[in-house]
Amino acid sequence: MNSFKMKITPFLFILPAVILLTIFTFLPIIISLVISFTDMDLVGLGNLSSVQFVGVENFVRLFQDEVFLQSMGNTFFYVVIGVPLAVSTSFIIALALSNVSNWMSNTFRVIFYMPSITNIVAIAVVWGFLYNEEYGLFNYILSLVNIDAVPWLNDILIAKISLIILAVWKSNGVSMLIFLAAIQSIPKTYYEAAEIDGANWWHKLTKITIPSVSFATFFVIVTTLIGWLQFFEEPFVMTEGGPLNGTNSIALFIYQEGFQYNEFGYGAAASFVLFVIVIIATAIQFKLRKKENL
Amino acid sequence: MLKQKMSFVLFLTVAIGAIVLLSACSQDEEQQSESNDTLTVWTMSQDLEKFVTAYEEETGVTVDVQSFPWDNAHEKLLTAVASGEGPDVLQIGSTWVAEFGEAGTFLDLSDHIGDYENLDLNNFYEEAVASAQYKDQTVGIPWYVDTRVLYYRTDILAEVGYPDGPETWDDVLDASRQLADRGEGQYGIEFPRTDENFPFMLAWSQGWEYNEAEGAANFGKSEFKESVELYNTFFEEELSQSNDGKELYQAFSDGSKPMYFSGPWEIDQLRDQIPELDGKWDLKVMPKTETNDSMIGGAHWSIFHNSDNVDQALDFINWMSDPETQVDWYETRNELPSNLQAWEDPILAKDDKVNTFGKQLENTRALPVIPEFNQLSEELINYLERIYRGGEDVDTVLEEYQEEAARILNK
Numbered sequence: 001m002n003s004f005k006m007k008i009t010p011f012l013f014i015l016p017a018v019i020l021l022t023i024f025t026f027l028p029i030i031i032s033l034v035i036s037f038t039d040m041d042l043v044g045l046g047n048l049s050s051v052q053f054v055g056v057e058n059f060v061r062l063f064q065d066e067v068f069l070q071s072m073g074n075t076f077f078y079v080v081i082g083v084p085l086a087v088s089t090s091f092i093i094a095l096a097l098s099n100v101s102n103w104m105s106n107t108f109r110v111i112f113y114m115p116s117i118t119n120i121v122a123i124a125v126v127w128g129f130l131y132n133e134e135y136g137l138f139n140y141i142l143s144l145v146n147i148d149a150v151p152w153l154n155d156i157l158i159a160k161i162s163l164i165i166l167a168v169w170k171s172n173g174v175s176m177l178i179f180l181a182a183i184q185s186i187p188k189t190y191y192e193a194a195e196i197d198g199a200n201w202w203h204k205l206t207k208i209t210i211p212s213v214s215f216a217t218f219f220v221i222v223t224t225l226i227g228w229l230q231f232f233e234e235p236f237v238m239t240e241g242g243p244l245n246g247t248n249s250i251a252l253f254i255y256q257e258g259f260q261y262n263e264f265g266y267g268a269a270a271s272f273v274l275f276v277i278v279i280i281a282t283a284i285q286f287k288l289r290k291k292e293n294l
Numbered sequence: 295m296l297k298q299k300m301s302f303v304l305f306l307t308v309a310i311g312a313i314v315l316l317s318a319c320s321q322d323e324e325q326q327s328e329s330n331d332t333l334t335v336w337t338m339s340q341d342l343e344k345f346v347t348a349y350e351e352e353t354g355v356t357v358d359v360q361s362f363p364w365d366n367a368h369e370k371l372l373t374a375v376a377s378g379e380g381p382d383v384l385q386i387g388s389t390w391v392a393e394f395g396e397a398g399t400f401l402d403l404s405d406h407i408g409d410y411e412n413l414d415l416n417n418f419y420e421e422a423v424a425s426a427q428y429k430d431q432t433v434g435i436p437w438y439v440d441t442r443v444l445y446y447r448t449d450i451l452a453e454v455g456y457p458d459g460p461e462t463w464d465d466v467l468d469a470s471r472q473l474a475d476r477g478e479g480q481y482g483i484e485f486p487r488t489d490e491n492f493p494f495m496l497a498w499s500q501g502w503e504y505n506e507a508e509g510a511a512n513f514g515k516s517e518f519k520e521s522v523e524l525y526n527t528f529f530e531e532e533l534s535q536s537n538d539g540k541e542l543y544q545a546f547s548d549g550s551k552p553m554y555f556s557g558p559w560e561i562d563q564l565r566d567q568i569p570e571l572d573g574k575w576d577l578k579v580m581p582k583t584e585t586n587d588s589m590i591g592g593a594h595w596s597i598f599h600n601s602d603n604v605d606q607a608l609d610f611i612n613w614m615s616d617p618e619t620q621v622d623w624y625e626t627r628n629e630l631p632s633n634l635q636a637w638e639d640p641i642l643a644k645d646d647k648v649n650t651f652g653k654q655l656e657n658t659r660a661l662p663v664i665p666e667f668n669q670l671s672e673e674l675i676n677y678l679e680r681i682y683r684g685g686e687d688v689d690t691v692l693e694e695y696q697e698e699a700a701r702i703l704n705k
Contacts, residue, residue, distance in 0.1 A: 041705070042665070045376045046397035134479075134540045154537040244684050245676070259369055261669045262393070 029275070036268035045264070058269035068270060070245050071253040074160060078249065079228045082164045086224050087217070090172045094179035095209070109180070116173035124237035127166050131238075153239055156246030163234045163247055170234075171227065175220045182216035183209060222285055229278050250274045332356045333606050334381035336371075338364045338593070341626050348622075349613050355606060375399050380598035382607045386434060388425045388592050389491070389661060389668065395428035396665040401597040402431040406608055412615040413608070418632045421590040425660035434594025435611050436632030438623065440557045441588045442495065443654050444578040445564075447552035459578030463499060463524065466553070466581045470533035473552060484542060484554035485525070485534040490671035491589050491661060492555065493678060497521040501584030504662045510700035513692065517584075522678065522688055529682035536683055547571050555580075557591070561647050562628050577650035579657065590658040592632065630655070666702050673698055 037053055038044070044051035062068050093112055097105045115123070130137045131152035139149045152162045190208050199207070210217075232251035235241055241248035241256070248256075250270065258267030335342070335357055343359040350357055360381070362370050368390070374380040375397055386394065394400065407413040415423045418436045426434035446459050454472040456465060470482025486492045494504075502517035512518065528534040535551070545551035547568045564575065580586045595611045597604060613619060620631035621639045630651055631637060642648055661667060677695040680686045 039705070042372070042375065042393060042397045045372070046399065132539075133537055151537060242679065244679055259372065260672065262372070263669075 032268040032271055035265055036272045038265045040264040040268070042262040042264075054265070058266050059273070061266070062269055062273065067245055067248065068250075068253055071241075071248040071250050074247060075229060075231060075249045075251075077160055078164060078167075078231045079225065081161075082167060082228045082231075083221070083225050085164065086168045086171055086175065086228070087221055089168060090175035090220070091179050091213075091217070093172060093176045094183055095205075097176070097180055098183045109177070112176050113173035115170045118170075120170075120233045120237055123166070123170065128238065131162055154243055156244055159239055159243060159247045163238060166238070167228075167231070167234050171224070175224060178216050178220055179213060182213040186212045218285070218289055222282060225281055225285070226278055229274065229281065250277075332358055333383060333603060333610055334358045334360065335610070336367075336381040336384040337361050338367050338385055338387075339627060339629075345623065345626055349610065352613075353609070355610075357610070371399070374598070378600060380600070382598060382601040382603045383610055384596055384598060385437065385593050386596050388422070388434075388436075388590065388594060391426055391428050391433055391594070392663045392665045393668055395431065395433050398599055399596075400431075400433040401599050401601065401604065402433065403435065403597065403608075404430075404432045406604070407432065407435075410608060410612040412612045412617075412633075417615070417634060419590065419634065419655060419658070421658045421660050422592060422594075422632050425590055425663060426594045428663060434596045435615060437593045437595050437614060438620075438629035439590060439592040439632045439655060440559075440630060441590055441651060441654050441658050442492075442555050442557055443580060443588065443650055445546075445554050445556055445560060445575060446578060447546065447549060447574055448576050449574045450549050450552040459576065460553075460581055463581045463583045467527070467533070470528065470553070471531065474531070474533045479550055481535050481545075481551050482533040482553065483528065484545070484551045485528050486555055487536070487679070488675065489555075490675050491591070493521065493525060493674055494661060494671065495580065495587070495589055496525055498585055498587045498659060499581065499583045500524070506662065506664065509703050510696050513696045513699050519688065519692060522681065522692060525678060526682050526688065543567055546575075558630050558648070558651050559628060577647055579650060579654045585657070587657050587659045588654050590655075590660050592630070664703075666705070669702050670699055673702070 036058055037055060038051050039054050039058075040051050097108055097112075100108075133139060133149050133151055133154060136152065138152065142148075142150060151158060153159045186209065190212070191204055194204050194208060230251045231249040232255070235247045235249055235252050236255070239247045241252050251274065254267045254271045254274065256267075257263045257270060331354070333355055335346070337359060338361065340361045342361065346357045346359060349355070364387075367387070371380075371384070371386070371390070371394065375394065380399075386400075403413075407415065413435055415432070419439055422436035422439050423432075426432060426436060444459060448457060448459075450473070451457065451459060451469060454469050456469050460466045460469050466483065473482040474480060497518050500517045500521040502512075502515060502521060504512050529536045539545070540548075540550065542551065542554060543564075546554065546564075547570075561577075564571070580588045595614060597607045597611075601607055614623075615633060617631070617633050617635040617639070620633045620636040621641055623629060624631055624636070624642060630648070631642070636642065637652060642652070661671075664670075674695065677691050677698075681688055681691050
C-alpha cells in the first residue's frame with residue numbers, strides 16, 4: 001500500500017497541471033487543426049452539419065493571399081529587429097540597475113516594470129497622442145531642432161518601427177527583472193578575484209557577467225521570440241494593420257479572418273502556420289543551445 | 295515554521311472561500327434561467343439598466359440587463375452562437391441581421407407580431423423594417439434608427455458662397471477646393487476613411503444600386519467607378535486629409551476641417567464639448583448627384599433562437615416600441631425613435647437639428663442585407679486605401695476588388 005502511495009503521489013501532484021493543459025492547450029490545438037481543414041464559418045458554427053472538409057485548400061489559398069504573405073513579412077521584420085532590441089535593452093537596463101544604489105534600483109525597477117502591467121488600451125491612447133503627426137510630443141521635440149514632422153503611424157516602414165519602439169518599451173520590464181535576478185545571483189567573489197588579476201569592467205562584463213547569466217539570456221530570448229512572433233496587441237490597438245496592411249502581423253491576420261470575417265477555417269489554417277513557425281524557431285534555439293554547451 | 299503553517303491555513307481559507315463563492319454564483323445563474331420572472335437582455339447601451347426599472351415596476355418582471363461596448367458585442371454574440379447559450383432579448387446592429395440570421399441565431403418573429411399592438415411593422419420606418427428582414431423572416435424589431443448627414447460650419451461655408459450648406463456633390467467639391475486653398479493644413483472636408491458604409495452611400499448618390507442577383511458584377515457598374523473616382527478626388531487634391539491628423543473636434547472648431555459626416559449622437563457631443571461654437575454650425579442632408587440617400591442604421595431588438603421566455607421577451611420589446619417609451623429613450627440617450635409616431639412629440643419636433651435627421655430619414659436605404667456584406671465592405675475600405683494612399687490605378691484595383699467580391703460571394 002505504502003509503495004503504491006509512493007508511486008502515485010507524483011502523478012497526483014502534476015495531475016491538475018496536466019488537466020488544465022489538456023483542456024486549455026492541447027485540445028484547442030487539435031480542434032483548430034481539424035477546423036483548418038474545413039470551411040467552417042458562422043453558419044457552420046450554428047449548424048455543424050453544414051461544415052465540409054476541404055482538404056488543404058485553406059493552406060493553398062493562404063500562400064497565395066497577398067495580405068497573408070505581407071503579414072508574414074511584417075512579422076519577420078518585427079522579430080528580426082524587435083527581438084535583439086528588446087533583449088539587449090532589457091539587459092542593459094538590468095546591468096545599470098545592478099550598479100546603482102539600493103533605493104535607486106528599487107525605484108527604477110518599478111518605473112521600468114510599470115509599462116508591462118499597464119492596460120494596452122491606455123497605452124494606445126497615450127502613445128497615439130505621442131505619435132500624432134500634428135501635435136504629438138515626438139514631432140514637437142523634432143520641430144524644436146527644425147526636423148520635419150515624421151509620419152509615425154502613416155508610413156508603411158516608419159509605422160512598423162514605431163510599433164517596435166512601443167513594444168520594446170512595453171516588454172522591457174519583465175525581461176529586465178529576469179536579467180536583474182540572474183545578475184544579482186552571481187557570486188561577488190568572481191569579481192573580486194578578477195579585480196586582483198587586474199581585469200577592467202569590459203573584461204568583467206564579457207568574461208563573468210554575460211557567461212554567468214547565459215541561462216537567463218536563453219530563457220529571455222526564447223520567450224521574447226515567441227512573444228514577438230505572436231505580435232498582436234500593438235498593431236491591433238494602434239493601427240489595425242494599416243496603413244496599406246503595412247503593420248499587419250500573422251496574429252492580427254488570424255483575428256481579422258476569424259473574428260471579423262467569420263472565416264474560422266481559414267483563420268485556423270493561418271494559426272496553424274504560425275504554430276509551426278513558433279515550434280520551428282524554438283526548436284532551432286534549443287539545438288543551438290545544446291551545441292554551445294557541448 | 296509557524297509562519298509557514300499560518301500561510302498554508304490562509305491559502306486554504308482563500309481557496310475554499312473562492313470555490314464556495316464560485317459555486318454560489320453558478321447556482322444563482324441556474325436559478326435565473328429557470329425562473330420565468332427574469333428576462334435576460336443584452337445591450338450595447340449602458341443606460342438601459344436604469345431605464346428598464348419602469349418596465350420592472352409595471353410588470354413585476356426582473357430584467358437582467360447585461361451591457362457590452364459595441365467593440366466587444368460582435369464577438370460576444372459569436373460566442374453565444376457557438377455555445378448556443380444566449381440571452382432572451384438582445385440588441386443587434388442593423389448590419390448584423392444577415393450575417394447572424396444566416397446562422398439561425400434569431401427567432402422568426404413573423405407569427406408573433408400580430409399579437410402586440412406596438413409591433414405592427416407599419417409603425418416603423420419602412421427602411422428600418424427592411425434592414426431587419428432576412429429571407430422573408432422578421433428577425434428584429436427596430437429600436438432606434440440612425441443615419442448620416444453633413445455637419446458643417448455655417449460661418450466658414452458662408453465665406454465660400456454656401457451659407458446654407460452644399461446641396462450637391464459638385465457644390466461640396468467646389469466648396470472644398472476653395473477651402474483647401476486657404477493654406478497649409480487647411481482642408482475642405484473630413485472623409486470618413488474607416489467608415490465601411492460610407493463608400494456605399496457615395497455610390498448610391500451616383501445612382502448606383504446593389505442588385506443581389508447580379509452579385510460581384512454590381513461592382514463593375516460605371517456608377518460605382520464614378521463614386522470611387524469621386525472618393526479618390528478628395529484625397530488626391532488634398533481636400534480631405536489622408537492621415538489621421540488633428541482630433542476632429544479641434545479641427546472643426548479651429549475651422550481647418552469645416553465639414554464632416556456623422557450620426558445623431560454628434561449633436562449633443564458638439565453642444566457639450568464645444569459650446570463656444572454654438573450657432574456657428576448646422577446640419578444638412580446628404581449631398582446629391584442622382585440621389586441623396588443616406589444609410590439607415592441603428593439597432594434592432596431580437597430574440598435568441600432558443601429562448602424559453604418568448605412571450606415575456608415579446609412583451610418587453612412591445613414596451614420598448616411604444617411611442618412614449620421611444621421618446622423617453624430619446625431623452626435619455628439621444629437615439630432617434632424608430633417609431634414614426636414618436637416623431638410627432640414636441641421634444642423631437644422643436645429641435646431643428648434633429649429635424650434635419652428627420653428629413654434625411656425620409657431618404658434612406660438599407661445596406662444590402664446579405665451575410666457577406668460585412669466582409670465586402672471592410673475589404674472595400676482596404677482596396678480604396680490602395681488607390682488613394684498607394685496611388686494604384688482605379689481600374690486595376692476595381693477589377694481586383696470585383697474578383698475578391700466574387701470569391702466572397704461564392705464561398
